[in-house]
Amino acid sequence: MKKWARSVGILSLGILLSACSSNNNMKSDPKSEGASSMSKSSPITVQLMNSHGQKAGIATLEQAAEGVKVKVEAKGLAPGKHGIHFHENGVCEVPKFESAGKHFNTTKKLHGFENPKGPHVGDLKNITADQSGNASADLMSSLVTLQEGKDNSLLKEGGTALVVHAQADDYKTDPSGNSGDRILCGVIKK
Structure with missing residues (x-):
């Protein structure tokens, strides 16, 4: 039972870290940043x-x-x-x-x-x-x-x-x- 609980805890932590990591990748994706800045031209x-x-x-x-x-x-x-x-x-x-x-x-x-x-x-x-x-x-x-x-x-x-x-x-x-x-x-x- 302890091994099963530990496995679930480790699995949950892994999913959480994976979600955070993919969210950070989306924020720093140069393609998405470049697309928004290119559509906005300087006056x-x-x-x-x-x-x-x-x-x-x-x-x-x-x-x-x-x-x-x-x-x-x-x-x-x-x-x-x-x-x-x-x-x-x-x-x-x-x-x-x-x-x-x-x-x-x-x-x-x-x-x-x-x-x-x-x-x-x-x-x-x-x-x-x-x-x-x-x-x-x-x-x-x-x-x-x-x-x-x-x-x-x-x-x-x-x-x-x-x-x-x-x-x-x-x-x-x-x-x-x-x-x-x-x-x-x-x-x-x-």
């Missing part, structure tokens, strides 16, 4: 500049499950609404920022969320500047990604740009929603 910081080449704000882009989160802090704007878009070239040459090219539009659609033939993948909701000319906005785009190698990636070869316009985007008029001149620009690159 991209975009320095915005005005038509004189002076710093005029910052935008932070971060990949989320539903798309790309865009946090914008801009200054020196006229009070009111302003169109903001992703543009196809990662170049911001002053004073007009024409070097940024057209709106980022990998799907070849027309401009605007309210356009039945739209929108461009680079279209975003308007931002609003207060009476001091400062704008702070949290935007989301489900049409683009920060994952490299995808057609709609903002981190394509050569990069893309984030451009703020002088007027509000009407969300329907092609090619830019009647949003006027380009007044702020920032290059989006890794």
Whole structure:
């Protein structure tokens, strides 16, 4: 009887140690750690500049499950609404920022969320500047990604740009929603 009780005790201890050991192996498995860290990318910081080449704000882009989160802090704007878009070239040459090219539009659609033939993948909701000319906005785009190698990636070869316009985007008029001149620009690159 004593031998049987000792055998059961040793067997129970062996099972317990085995369970602890396999639980520790799961925690330190480099494959599982790498998988979770690879799905989470680092935020991209975009320095915005005005038509004189002076710093005029910052935008932070971060990949989320539903798309790309865009946090914008801009200054020196006229009070009111302003169109903001992703543009196809990662170049911001002053004073007009024409070097940024057209709106980022990998799907070849027309401009605007309210356009039945739209929108461009680079279209975003308007931002609003207060009476001091400062704008702070949290935007989301489900049409683009920060994952490299995808057609709609903002981190394509050569990069893309984030451009703020002088007027509000009407969300329907092609090619830019009647949003006027380009007044702020920032290059989006890794």
